Amino acid sequence: MSRYETVIGLEVHVELKTQTKLFCRCATSFGAQPNAHTCPVCLGHPGALPVTNEQAVLLALRAALALQCTIPPVTSFDRKNYFYPDSPKAYQISQFAHPIGRNGVVEVAFGRTTERIRIHQVHLEEDAGKLIHEPYRSLVDLNRAGTPLIEIVTEPDLRSAEHAKMFLEQLRDIILYCGVSDGKMEEGSLRCDANVSLRPIGATTLGTKTEIKNMNSFRAVQGGIAYEVARQTALLDRGERVVQQTRRWDEAQSITIAMRSKEQAQDYRYFADPDLGGIALSDQLITQVRDALPELPLAKRQRYEQQYGLSEYDAASLTAHVALTKLFDEAMAHAADAKTVANVLLGDVCAYANAHDAPLSTLPITGAHIAQLAALLAQGTISQPIAKKVLKQTLQTGEAPNDIVATQGLTQIQDSDAIDALVTQVITAHPQSVADVRSGKTQALGFLVGQVMRASQGKANPALVNELLKKRL
Ligand SMILES: [Zn+2]
Numbered sequence: 001m002s003r004y005e006t007v008i009g010l011e012v013h014v015e016l017k018t019q020t021k022l023f024c025r026c027a028t029s030f031g032a033q034p035n036a037h038t039c040p041v042c043l044g045h046p047g048a049l050p051v052t053n054e055q056a057v058l059l060a061l062r063a064a065l066a067l068q069c070t071i072p073p074v075t076s077f078d079r080k081n082y083f084y085p086d087s088p089k090a091y092q093i094s095q096f097a098h099p100i101g102r103n104g105v106v107e108v109a110f111g112r113t114t115e116r117i118r119i120h121q122v123h124l125e126e127d128a129g130k131l132i133h134e135p136y137r138s139l140v141d142l143n144r145a146g147t148p149l150i151e152i153v154t155e156p157d158l159r160s161a162e163h164a165k166m167f168l169e170q171l172r173d174i175i176l177y178c179g180v181s182d183g184k185m186e187e188g189s190l191r192c193d194a195n196v197s198l199r200p201i202g203a204t205t206l207g208t209k210t211e212i213k214n215m216n217s218f219r220a221v222q223g224g225i226a227y228e229v230a231r232q233t234a235l236l237d238r239g240e241r242v243v244q245q246t247r248r249w250d251e252a253q254s255i256t257i258a259m260r261s262k263e264q265a266q267d268y269r270y271f272a273d274p275d276l277g278g279i280a281l282s283d284q285l286i287t288q289v290r291d292a293l294p295e296l297p298l299a300k301r302q303r304y305e306q307q308y309g310l311s312e313y314d315a316a317s318l319t320a321h322v323a324l325t326k327l328f329d330e331a332m333a334h335a336a337d338a339k340t341v342a343n344v345l346l347g348d349v350c351a352y353a354n355a356h357d358a359p360l361s362t363l364p365i366t367g368a369h370i371a372q373l374a375a376l377l378a379q380g381t382i383s384q385p386i387a388k389k390v391l392k393q394t395l396q397t398g399e400a401p402n403d404i405v406a407t408q409g410l411t412q413i414q415d416s417d418a419i420d421a422l423v424t425q426v427i428t429a430h431p432q433s434v435a436d437v438r439s440g441k442t443q444a445l446g447f448l449v450g451q452v453m454r455a456s457q458g459k460a461n462p463a464l465v466n467e468l469l470k471k472r473l
Pocket of ligand 1: 146
């Protein structure tokens with residue numbers, strides 16, 4: 001048992017889903033030729049004037065509201081001054097005095113318990129460019145310079161590496177649900193730095209922290225923090241002190257490496273950007289954006305359990321992906337049976353998407369299709385094996401299950417006389433199995449049921465087949 005309590009705060013950068021940059025009309029698309037998406041504004045030419053992208057402000061406001069922040073009547077931009085080659089203006093336009101949101105909270109499920117992680121603030125800022133280091137030179141690509149970001153800063157409320165990872169995953173889900181960002185860690189549209197410190201259990205003041213950077217996946221966030229906790233624990237146990245510094249997570253070696261010491265806080269000499277006025281956020285606008293927020297993942301998960309009686313596992317699986325939830329909600333709008341819909345989605349639909357390496361959103365299936373399939377099953381119109389076939393065809397072609405069943409004559413055979421005729425055929429063809437069943441070998445019954453189902457091309461009602469076979473034996 002450790003003698004220390006771990007204290008973690010996260011700084012999460014989220015690239016906003018806009019067509020153009022924060023203060024100019026350059027495209028934000030990923031993967032273009034270096035410096036193709038630049039202009040005098042984002043290159044920092046003297047005299048070029050920034051114009052704020054309204055869409056970016058609205059997305060930031062939506063995120064701040066989803067994180068339950070207090071929104072100020074006026075938000076404004078400040079210059080954060082520093083010199084580095086990835087920033088052509090020698091300052092970054094960010095928010096310091098009047099960020100777009102403060103004092104928010106995220107409810108996070110850690111297994112069966114839910115905790116409130118406080119959000120210190122959400123602010124809008126522009127991204128920097130990218131430096132590409134080669135053996136004898138470094139290159140600058142400014143395509144990313146000026147891309148709109150929000151930085152979400154938590155209070156130091158997280159207590160373990162695992163919780164930090166779980167928090168980040170659920171924060172990303174909220175961001176995705178709100179359509180604020182595509183949240184791809186591997187493409188850098190979601191980035192996370194962590195401040196980690198330890199203190200003796202029971203202490204109320206914070207210990208000396210280190211900041212960890214370069215964690216490019218959820219796994220890296222957990223690994224980086226866990227390593228740092230172990231490193232600091234060892235230092236304190238030896239009676240040494242933790243030095244305040246910025247450290248880099250090295251994925252290959254699975255260690256953190258010191259980058260720079262932070263004994264004195266850097267002075268960025270923030271001041272209000274004289275080229276940009278304040279932005280008034282009226283109560284009417286705030287209400288409008290808040291009312292348009294979608295139901296958030298945790299609330300949705302709890303509702304699935306309560307309203308539809310789904311298991312915790314099913315509810316969590318369904319809400320883990322926006323596309324899956326969308327299909328589920330669409331199907332439920334057609335008054336389908338929740339458990340059947342959940343089974344179809346989490347079973348065959350997910351398996352198909354995985355096998356074909358196709359994101360769910362690209363498949364031609366709709367919630368209405370799933371509802372039709374569930375109804376066909378519930379009414380006994382089709383059997384389970386036929387439902388699988390029909391679903392596969394819908395997934396491939398986008399044809400509605402009702403149409404597939406009608407045009408291919410797949411309706412389940414409910415007529416006992418018709419099934420009994422098949423039973424007779426099978427009994428005559430497999431005398432040995434019949435004898436086995438009569439001598440008490442029950443697994444032979446399963447074989448005979450299978451034979452009847454096959455003879456009916458999967459269309460016979462399996463329950464009826466079972467019943468009729470038993471009667472005859
Ligand atoms: Zn530009």
